[in-house]
Amino acid sequence: MPPALSDLQQRSLSHVWHPCTQMQRAWQLPPLPIVRGQGPWLYDEQGRRYFDAISSWWVNLFGHADARINAAIKDQLDTLPHVMLAGCTHEPAVQLAERLSARTAGVLDHCFFASDGASAVEIALKMSFHHWRNLGRPAKQDFVCLRQGYHGETLGALAVTDVQVFRDAYDPLLMRAHQVMSPDARQALPGESAADVAQRAAAELEALLAEQHERIAALILEPLVQGASGMAMHDPAYLRAARELCDRYQVHLIADEIAVGCGRTGTFFAFEQAALPDQTPIWPDLLCLSKGISGGYLPLSLVLSRNAIYEAFLDDEVARGFLHSHSYTGNALACRAALAVLDRFDQDHVLETNREQAAQLTAALAPLAADPRIEHFRQRGMIWAFDVREPLAGARFAERFHLAGRARELLIRPIGRTVYLLPPYVLDPALSAWLAEQLRATLDATLSENTDDADRAPEPATA
Ligand SMILES: Cc1ncc(COP(=O)(O)O)c(C=O)c1O
Structure with a gap:
Protein backbone atom coordinates (compact mmCIF):
# COMPACT_ATOMS: atom_id res chain seq x y z
CA MET A 1 0.00 0.00 0.00
CA LEU A 32 11.54 13.37 3.78
CA PRO A 33 9.73 16.64 4.46
CA ILE A 34 12.48 18.57 6.29
CA VAL A 35 11.49 21.82 7.94
CA ARG A 36 14.51 22.71 10.07
CA GLY A 37 18.17 21.93 10.60
CA GLN A 38 20.28 22.49 13.69
CA GLY A 39 23.78 21.16 14.21
CA PRO A 40 23.98 17.60 12.82
CA TRP A 41 20.20 17.17 13.13
CA LEU A 42 17.47 17.60 10.54
CA TYR A 43 13.84 17.81 11.71
CA ASP A 44 10.77 16.73 9.77
CA GLU A 45 7.21 18.04 9.89
CA GLN A 46 6.35 15.78 12.79
CA GLY A 47 9.31 17.05 14.79
CA ARG A 48 11.18 13.76 14.30
CA ARG A 49 14.94 14.24 14.11
CA TYR A 50 17.53 12.61 11.83
CA PHE A 51 21.30 12.65 12.24
CA ASP A 52 22.72 13.90 8.93
CA ALA A 53 25.30 11.12 8.65
CA ILE A 54 26.22 12.06 5.08
CA SER A 55 26.33 15.84 5.57
CA SER A 56 23.58 16.41 2.98
CA TRP A 57 25.50 14.96 0.02
CA TRP A 58 28.85 15.74 1.62
CA VAL A 59 28.50 19.52 1.70
CA ASN A 60 27.94 20.33 5.36
CA LEU A 61 30.97 20.90 7.57
CA PHE A 62 29.97 22.42 10.90
CA GLY A 63 26.33 21.39 11.19
CA HIS A 64 23.17 23.10 9.99
CA ALA A 65 22.41 26.73 10.92
CA ASP A 66 25.90 27.35 12.27
CA ALA A 67 25.78 30.66 14.17
CA ARG A 68 28.98 32.12 12.70
CA ILE A 69 28.25 31.23 9.09
CA ASN A 70 24.69 32.52 9.54
CA ALA A 71 26.01 35.83 10.89
CA ALA A 72 28.48 36.23 8.02
CA ILE A 73 25.80 35.64 5.39
CA LYS A 74 23.34 37.98 7.10
CA ASP A 75 25.96 40.72 7.20
CA GLN A 76 26.77 40.21 3.52
CA LEU A 77 23.07 40.16 2.65
CA ASP A 78 22.68 43.72 3.92
CA THR A 79 25.79 44.88 2.06
CA LEU A 80 26.07 43.19 -1.33
CA PRO A 81 24.27 39.92 -2.12
CA HIS A 82 25.60 39.61 -5.66
CA VAL A 83 27.32 41.42 -8.49
CA MET A 84 28.65 39.92 -11.72
CA LEU A 85 32.35 39.16 -11.69
CA ALA A 86 33.10 40.22 -15.27
CA GLY A 87 34.06 43.87 -15.17
CA CYS A 88 33.36 44.10 -11.40
CA THR A 89 34.98 42.65 -8.31
CA HIS A 90 34.25 42.49 -4.60
CA GLU A 91 36.03 41.87 -1.33
CA PRO A 92 34.65 38.38 -0.49
CA ALA A 93 35.76 36.91 -3.85
CA VAL A 94 39.17 38.55 -3.71
CA GLN A 95 39.80 37.55 -0.12
CA LEU A 96 38.69 33.99 -0.76
CA ALA A 97 41.04 33.68 -3.75
CA GLU A 98 43.92 35.11 -1.70
CA ARG A 99 43.34 32.89 1.29
CA LEU A 100 42.98 29.69 -0.75
CA SER A 101 46.11 30.50 -2.71
CA ALA A 102 47.95 31.05 0.58
CA ARG A 103 46.87 27.56 1.65
CA THR A 104 48.85 26.20 -1.31
CA ALA A 105 51.85 28.39 -0.38
CA GLY A 106 51.07 30.42 -3.49
CA VAL A 107 51.63 27.52 -5.90
CA LEU A 108 48.01 27.62 -7.13
CA ASP A 109 47.74 31.36 -7.30
CA HIS A 110 44.70 32.10 -9.44
CA CYS A 111 41.11 31.25 -8.67
CA PHE A 112 38.27 30.90 -11.20
CA PHE A 113 34.82 30.82 -9.62
CA ALA A 114 31.68 28.90 -10.59
CA SER A 115 28.62 27.57 -8.80
CA ASP A 116 28.62 23.79 -8.59
CA GLY A 117 31.07 20.93 -8.70
CA ALA A 118 30.41 19.76 -12.24
CA SER A 119 30.97 23.29 -13.57
CA ALA A 120 34.35 23.40 -11.84
CA VAL A 121 35.28 20.14 -13.56
CA GLU A 122 34.16 21.50 -16.95
CA ILE A 123 36.26 24.59 -16.34
CA ALA A 124 39.37 22.60 -15.42
CA LEU A 125 39.03 20.40 -18.53
CA LYS A 126 38.51 23.41 -20.80
CA MET A 127 41.39 25.31 -19.20
CA SER A 128 43.75 22.42 -19.71
CA PHE A 129 42.83 21.93 -23.37
CA HIS A 130 42.89 25.67 -24.09
CA HIS A 131 46.24 26.11 -22.34
CA TRP A 132 47.88 23.57 -24.66
CA ARG A 133 46.16 25.11 -27.67
CA ASN A 134 47.48 28.56 -26.74
CA LEU A 135 50.94 27.04 -26.48
CA GLY A 136 50.64 25.77 -30.05
CA ARG A 137 49.89 22.17 -29.11
CA PRO A 138 46.25 21.70 -30.18
CA ALA A 139 46.72 17.94 -30.58
CA LYS A 140 46.72 17.63 -26.80
CA GLN A 141 42.99 17.22 -26.44
CA ASP A 142 42.44 13.85 -24.74
CA PHE A 143 41.71 13.31 -21.07
CA VAL A 144 42.63 10.45 -18.80
CA CYS A 145 40.48 9.44 -15.85
CA LEU A 146 40.40 6.61 -13.37
CA ARG A 147 38.05 3.65 -13.36
CA GLN A 148 35.47 4.15 -10.61
CA GLY A 149 36.00 7.90 -10.83
CA TYR A 150 33.16 10.40 -10.49
CA HIS A 151 33.36 14.04 -11.52
CA GLY A 152 29.77 15.17 -11.97
CA GLU A 153 26.93 14.82 -14.43
CA THR A 154 27.19 17.56 -17.02
CA LEU A 155 28.35 16.12 -20.35
CA GLY A 156 32.05 16.96 -20.01
CA ALA A 157 32.24 15.79 -16.40
CA LEU A 158 30.27 12.65 -17.24
CA ALA A 159 32.74 11.83 -19.99
CA VAL A 160 35.48 11.43 -17.37
CA THR A 161 33.17 9.62 -14.94
CA ASP A 162 32.99 5.85 -14.59
CA VAL A 163 29.72 5.21 -12.77
CA GLN A 164 27.60 3.30 -15.28
CA VAL A 165 24.21 4.12 -13.80
CA PHE A 166 24.86 7.82 -14.34
CA ARG A 167 26.48 7.67 -17.76
CA ASP A 168 25.04 4.75 -19.72
CA ALA A 169 21.99 6.57 -21.10
CA TYR A 170 24.13 9.46 -22.32
CA ASP A 171 27.07 7.47 -23.65
CA PRO A 172 26.45 8.41 -27.32
CA LEU A 173 26.79 12.08 -26.36
CA LEU A 174 30.06 11.82 -24.46
CA MET A 175 33.56 12.62 -25.64
CA ARG A 176 35.89 9.64 -25.40
CA ALA A 177 38.32 9.62 -22.48
CA HIS A 178 41.05 7.13 -21.58
CA GLN A 179 40.31 5.14 -18.45
CA VAL A 180 43.12 3.67 -16.38
CA MET A 181 43.14 1.35 -13.39
CA SER A 182 41.86 2.79 -10.12
CA PRO A 183 44.36 2.50 -7.25
CA ASP A 184 41.46 1.33 -4.99
CA ALA A 185 43.22 -0.56 -2.17
CA ARG A 186 40.44 -3.18 -2.10
CA GLN A 187 41.95 -4.67 -5.26
CA ALA A 188 45.04 -5.87 -3.39
CA LEU A 189 46.12 -9.34 -4.47
CA PRO A 190 47.24 -11.74 -1.74
CA GLY A 191 50.39 -10.29 -0.14
CA GLU A 192 49.95 -6.87 -1.73
CA SER A 193 49.77 -3.65 0.32
CA ALA A 194 47.77 -0.54 -0.60
CA ALA A 195 51.05 1.01 -1.80
CA ASP A 196 51.61 -2.01 -4.07
CA VAL A 197 48.19 -1.53 -5.63
CA ALA A 198 49.05 2.15 -6.14
CA GLN A 199 52.25 1.14 -7.89
CA ARG A 200 50.43 -1.33 -10.12
CA ALA A 201 47.89 1.32 -11.08
CA ALA A 202 50.66 3.86 -11.73
CA ALA A 203 52.36 1.39 -14.08
CA GLU A 204 49.21 1.26 -16.19
CA LEU A 205 49.07 5.05 -16.25
CA GLU A 206 52.71 5.21 -17.25
CA ALA A 207 52.18 2.85 -20.17
CA LEU A 208 49.34 5.03 -21.50
CA LEU A 209 51.19 8.32 -21.08
CA ALA A 210 54.37 6.93 -22.64
CA GLU A 211 52.44 5.94 -25.73
CA GLN A 212 49.94 8.77 -26.13
CA HIS A 213 51.17 11.84 -24.22
CA GLU A 214 51.34 13.90 -27.41
CA ARG A 215 47.55 13.72 -27.53
CA ILE A 216 46.81 13.91 -23.81
CA ALA A 217 45.97 17.21 -22.13
CA ALA A 218 45.30 16.13 -18.56
CA LEU A 219 44.71 13.40 -16.03
CA ILE A 220 41.79 14.00 -13.68
CA LEU A 221 41.39 12.17 -10.38
CA GLU A 222 39.80 12.33 -6.94
CA PRO A 223 42.73 12.34 -4.51
CA LEU A 224 42.68 9.66 -1.77
CA VAL A 225 38.98 8.77 -1.89
CA GLN A 226 36.85 8.04 -4.96
CA GLY A 227 33.53 9.02 -3.41
CA ALA A 228 30.48 8.34 -5.56
CA SER A 229 31.63 4.94 -6.78
CA GLY A 230 31.67 3.70 -3.18
CA MET A 231 34.30 5.48 -1.04
CA ALA A 232 37.21 3.64 -2.67
CA MET A 233 40.37 4.68 -0.82
CA HIS A 234 43.94 4.59 -2.10
CA ASP A 235 47.46 5.11 -0.90
CA PRO A 236 48.92 8.64 -1.33
CA ALA A 237 51.83 6.97 -3.18
CA TYR A 238 49.55 6.99 -6.23
CA LEU A 239 49.36 10.78 -6.18
CA ARG A 240 53.15 11.09 -6.00
CA ALA A 241 53.52 8.69 -8.92
CA ALA A 242 50.84 10.50 -10.93
CA ARG A 243 52.54 13.86 -10.28
CA GLU A 244 55.89 12.51 -11.42
CA LEU A 245 54.43 10.93 -14.57
CA CYS A 246 52.44 14.04 -15.48
CA ASP A 247 55.62 16.14 -15.15
CA ARG A 248 57.61 13.69 -17.23
CA TYR A 249 55.06 13.57 -20.04
CA GLN A 250 53.83 17.19 -19.94
CA VAL A 251 50.30 16.34 -18.95
CA HIS A 252 48.25 18.44 -16.52
CA LEU A 253 47.21 16.88 -13.26
CA ILE A 254 43.69 17.95 -12.24
CA ALA A 255 42.77 17.19 -8.63
CA ASP A 256 39.03 17.03 -8.13
CA GLU A 257 38.81 17.91 -4.43
CA ILE A 258 35.12 18.75 -4.65
CA ALA A 259 34.26 16.02 -2.14
CA VAL A 260 37.59 15.40 -0.41
CA GLY A 261 38.69 19.02 0.12
CA CYS A 262 38.02 21.26 3.13
CA GLY A 263 39.47 18.93 5.75
CA ARG A 264 37.39 15.88 4.90
CA THR A 265 40.38 13.52 4.60
CA GLY A 266 42.38 14.96 7.51
CA THR A 267 44.24 17.81 5.78
CA PHE A 268 42.64 20.90 4.29
CA PHE A 269 43.45 19.70 0.77
CA ALA A 270 43.67 15.92 0.33
CA PHE A 271 46.69 16.47 -1.93
CA GLU A 272 48.72 17.66 1.07
CA GLN A 273 49.01 14.02 2.11
CA ALA A 274 51.04 13.28 -1.01
CA ALA A 275 54.04 15.26 0.25
CA LEU A 276 57.42 13.71 -0.55
CA PRO A 277 59.23 11.73 2.19
CA ASP A 278 61.24 14.87 3.09
CA GLN A 279 57.89 16.69 3.53
CA THR A 280 58.28 18.75 0.35
CA PRO A 281 54.68 19.39 -0.71
CA ILE A 282 53.55 18.51 -4.21
CA TRP A 283 50.53 20.08 -5.89
CA PRO A 284 48.31 19.42 -8.89
CA ASP A 285 48.20 21.91 -11.78
CA LEU A 286 44.48 22.59 -11.37
CA LEU A 287 42.43 21.94 -8.27
CA CYS A 288 38.61 21.88 -8.16
CA LEU A 289 36.83 22.72 -4.92
CA SER A 290 33.11 22.91 -4.07
CA LYS A 291 30.66 21.27 -1.61
CA GLY A 292 32.16 22.03 1.84
CA ILE A 293 33.79 25.31 0.85
CA SER A 294 30.57 27.23 1.63
CA GLY A 295 29.91 25.10 4.71
CA GLY A 296 26.98 23.45 2.95
CA TYR A 297 25.08 26.70 2.62
CA LEU A 298 25.23 28.06 -0.91
CA PRO A 299 26.28 26.81 -4.34
CA LEU A 300 29.93 27.71 -4.85
CA SER A 301 32.77 26.06 -6.72
CA LEU A 302 36.15 27.17 -7.92
CA VAL A 303 39.23 26.07 -9.81
CA LEU A 304 42.67 26.97 -8.47
CA SER A 305 45.31 27.21 -11.16
CA ARG A 306 49.07 27.50 -11.36
CA ASN A 307 50.42 30.78 -12.64
CA ALA A 308 52.01 29.04 -15.62
CA ILE A 309 48.58 27.95 -16.86
CA TYR A 310 47.07 31.38 -16.18
CA GLU A 311 49.82 33.16 -18.10
CA ALA A 312 49.25 31.10 -21.23
CA PHE A 313 45.90 32.90 -21.61
CA LEU A 314 47.36 36.44 -21.52
CA ASP A 315 47.34 37.99 -24.98
CA ASP A 316 46.09 40.96 -27.00
CA GLU A 317 43.72 38.59 -28.76
CA VAL A 318 40.46 38.25 -26.80
CA ALA A 319 39.78 34.68 -27.94
CA ARG A 320 43.02 33.44 -26.39
CA GLY A 321 41.57 34.37 -22.99
CA PHE A 322 39.42 31.99 -20.98
CA LEU A 323 35.97 33.11 -22.14
CA HIS A 324 33.94 31.02 -19.75
CA SER A 325 31.31 32.35 -17.37
CA HIS A 326 28.31 31.53 -15.23
CA SER A 327 25.84 34.22 -14.15
CA TYR A 328 26.42 33.60 -10.44
CA THR A 329 30.21 33.24 -10.75
CA GLY A 330 31.78 34.35 -7.47
CA ASN A 331 28.46 35.07 -5.76
CA ALA A 332 29.20 37.38 -2.84
CA LEU A 333 26.97 35.59 -0.32
CA ALA A 334 28.55 32.24 -1.11
CA CYS A 335 32.09 33.68 -0.98
CA ARG A 336 31.32 35.29 2.37
CA ALA A 337 30.06 31.95 3.71
CA ALA A 338 33.32 30.40 2.48
CA LEU A 339 35.34 33.05 4.32
CA ALA A 340 33.46 32.16 7.51
CA VAL A 341 34.38 28.51 6.84
CA LEU A 342 38.07 29.45 6.48
CA ASP A 343 37.82 31.50 9.70
CA ARG A 344 36.61 28.36 11.47
CA PHE A 345 39.62 26.43 10.17
CA ASP A 346 42.02 29.19 11.24
CA GLN A 347 40.49 29.98 14.64
CA ASP A 348 39.11 26.66 15.88
CA HIS A 349 41.94 24.24 15.01
CA VAL A 350 39.45 22.21 13.01
CA LEU A 351 42.01 19.75 11.63
CA GLU A 352 43.26 18.93 15.14
CA THR A 353 39.78 18.46 16.61
CA ASN A 354 38.80 16.39 13.57
CA ARG A 355 41.67 14.03 14.38
CA GLU A 356 40.22 13.56 17.88
CA GLN A 357 36.70 13.09 16.53
CA ALA A 358 37.94 10.59 13.95
CA ALA A 359 39.78 8.57 16.62
CA GLN A 360 36.67 8.51 18.84
CA LEU A 361 34.32 7.31 16.14
CA THR A 362 36.83 4.79 14.80
CA ALA A 363 37.15 3.33 18.31
CA ALA A 364 33.36 3.22 18.70
CA LEU A 365 33.07 1.43 15.35
CA ALA A 366 35.72 -1.19 16.20
CA PRO A 367 33.20 -3.98 16.95
CA LEU A 368 31.45 -3.29 13.63
CA ALA A 369 34.78 -3.30 11.80
CA ALA A 370 35.32 -6.86 13.05
CA ASP A 371 31.78 -8.00 12.17
CA PRO A 372 31.98 -11.02 9.80
CA ARG A 373 28.98 -9.74 7.80
CA ILE A 374 31.05 -6.88 6.43
CA GLU A 375 34.34 -6.50 4.59
CA HIS A 376 36.84 -3.75 3.74
CA PHE A 377 36.15 -1.51 6.73
CA ARG A 378 38.07 1.66 5.90
CA GLN A 379 38.56 5.17 7.19
CA ARG A 380 40.37 8.32 6.14
CA GLY A 381 39.91 11.52 8.10
CA MET A 382 36.19 12.08 8.56
CA ILE A 383 35.10 9.37 6.09
CA TRP A 384 34.23 5.82 7.15
CA ALA A 385 33.00 3.03 4.89
CA PHE A 386 32.46 -0.71 4.72
CA ASP A 387 30.95 -3.15 2.26
CA VAL A 388 28.26 -5.63 3.26
CA ARG A 389 29.22 -9.07 2.02
CA GLU A 390 27.39 -10.63 -0.86
CA PRO A 391 25.00 -12.41 -0.96
CA LEU A 392 23.98 -11.08 2.48
CA ALA A 393 23.22 -7.59 1.21
CA GLY A 394 20.46 -8.80 -1.11
CA ALA A 395 18.16 -6.84 -3.36
CA ARG A 396 17.51 -3.13 -2.82
CA PHE A 397 20.01 -3.13 0.03
CA ALA A 398 20.68 0.61 -0.09
CA GLU A 399 17.00 1.49 0.03
CA ARG A 400 16.23 -0.97 2.84
CA PHE A 401 19.23 0.21 4.85
CA HIS A 402 18.23 3.83 4.32
CA LEU A 403 14.71 3.15 5.63
CA ALA A 404 15.96 1.11 8.58
CA GLY A 405 18.33 4.01 9.38
CA ARG A 406 15.50 6.53 9.26
CA ALA A 407 13.60 4.50 11.85
CA ARG A 408 16.67 4.94 14.10
CA GLU A 409 17.10 8.71 13.58
CA LEU A 410 19.86 8.16 11.04
CA LEU A 411 19.87 9.82 7.61
CA ILE A 412 22.16 7.61 5.59
CA ARG A 413 22.32 6.59 1.90
CA PRO A 414 24.49 3.58 1.09
CA ILE A 415 26.00 3.32 -2.38
CA GLY A 416 25.07 -0.17 -3.58
CA ARG A 417 26.23 -2.40 -0.70
CA THR A 418 28.75 0.16 0.58
CA VAL A 419 27.66 1.85 3.78
CA TYR A 420 29.49 5.06 4.57
CA LEU A 421 29.50 7.81 7.17
CA LEU A 422 30.56 11.29 6.24
CA PRO A 423 29.26 13.32 9.19
CA PRO A 424 29.58 17.03 9.96
CA TYR A 425 32.65 17.89 12.05
CA VAL A 426 30.67 18.03 15.31
CA LEU A 427 31.20 14.60 16.85
CA ASP A 428 31.85 14.02 20.54
CA PRO A 429 32.27 10.75 22.46
CA ALA A 430 28.55 10.44 23.29
CA LEU A 431 27.48 11.13 19.70
CA SER A 432 30.09 8.69 18.36
CA ALA A 433 28.87 5.93 20.69
CA TRP A 434 25.26 6.64 19.68
CA LEU A 435 26.15 6.65 16.00
CA ALA A 436 28.01 3.34 16.20
CA GLU A 437 25.08 1.77 18.06
CA GLN A 438 22.48 3.02 15.56
CA LEU A 439 24.61 1.86 12.66
CA ARG A 440 24.91 -1.64 14.08
CA ALA A 441 21.18 -1.75 14.85
CA THR A 442 20.41 -0.56 11.31
CA LEU A 443 22.63 -3.26 9.85
CA ASP A 444 21.00 -5.91 12.04
CA ALA A 445 17.52 -4.77 11.05
CA THR A 446 18.36 -4.63 7.33
CA LEU A 447 20.02 -8.02 7.18
CA SER A 448 17.39 -9.77 9.27
CA GLU A 449 14.57 -8.63 7.01
CA ASN A 450 12.89 -11.44 5.16
CA THR A 451 12.76 -9.97 1.65
CA ASP A 452 10.77 -11.78 -0.98
CA ASP A 453 13.14 -10.70 -3.71
CA ALA A 454 16.42 -11.22 -1.83
CA ASP A 455 17.85 -13.42 -4.55
CA ARG A 456 17.38 -10.85 -7.30
CA ALA A 457 20.36 -8.94 -8.64
CA PRO A 458 21.55 -6.17 -6.31
CA GLU A 459 20.60 -2.65 -7.31
CA PRO A 460 23.03 -0.40 -9.17
CA ALA A 461 25.11 1.98 -7.07
CA THR A 462 23.90 5.55 -6.70
CA ALA A 463 25.12 8.18 -4.28
C1 LIG B 1 34.40 14.24 -6.72
C2 LIG B 1 33.21 14.98 -7.24
N1 LIG B 1 33.35 15.75 -8.34
C3 LIG B 1 32.31 16.45 -8.83
C4 LIG B 1 31.07 16.39 -8.25
C5 LIG B 1 29.92 17.16 -8.85
O1 LIG B 1 29.53 18.18 -8.01
P1 LIG B 1 28.06 18.81 -8.18
O2 LIG B 1 27.11 17.75 -7.73
O3 LIG B 1 28.05 20.01 -7.28
O4 LIG B 1 27.90 19.17 -9.61
C6 LIG B 1 30.88 15.58 -7.12
C7 LIG B 1 29.55 15.45 -6.50
O5 LIG B 1 29.27 14.57 -5.74
C8 LIG B 1 31.98 14.85 -6.61
O6 LIG B 1 31.85 14.06 -5.54
Missing part, protein backbone atom coordinates in the same frame (compact mmCIF):
# COMPACT_ATOMS: atom_id res chain seq x y z
CA PRO A 2 1.40 3.47 -0.88
CA PRO A 3 2.40 5.48 2.20
CA ALA A 4 0.16 8.31 3.46
CA LEU A 5 1.68 11.54 2.18
CA SER A 6 1.78 14.89 3.92
CA ASP A 7 0.67 17.96 2.00
CA LEU A 8 4.31 18.97 1.40
CA GLN A 9 5.25 15.50 0.13
CA GLN A 10 2.21 15.39 -2.13
CA ARG A 11 2.98 18.82 -3.63
CA SER A 12 6.66 17.97 -3.97
CA LEU A 13 5.93 14.80 -5.90
CA SER A 14 3.42 16.67 -8.04
CA HIS A 15 5.76 19.47 -9.11
CA VAL A 16 9.41 18.91 -8.10
CA TRP A 17 11.54 16.68 -10.31
CA HIS A 18 13.93 15.35 -7.66
CA PRO A 19 17.61 14.71 -8.52
CA CYS A 20 19.07 11.23 -8.83
CA THR A 21 15.60 9.75 -8.37
CA GLN A 22 13.33 7.42 -10.33
CA MET A 23 10.22 9.53 -9.80
CA GLN A 24 7.83 6.63 -10.28
CA ARG A 25 9.47 4.91 -7.31
CA ALA A 26 9.38 8.15 -5.29
CA TRP A 27 5.64 7.71 -4.67
CA GLN A 28 6.51 4.54 -2.71
CA LEU A 29 9.55 6.13 -1.06
CA PRO A 30 8.57 9.79 -0.72
CA PRO A 31 11.12 12.48 0.11
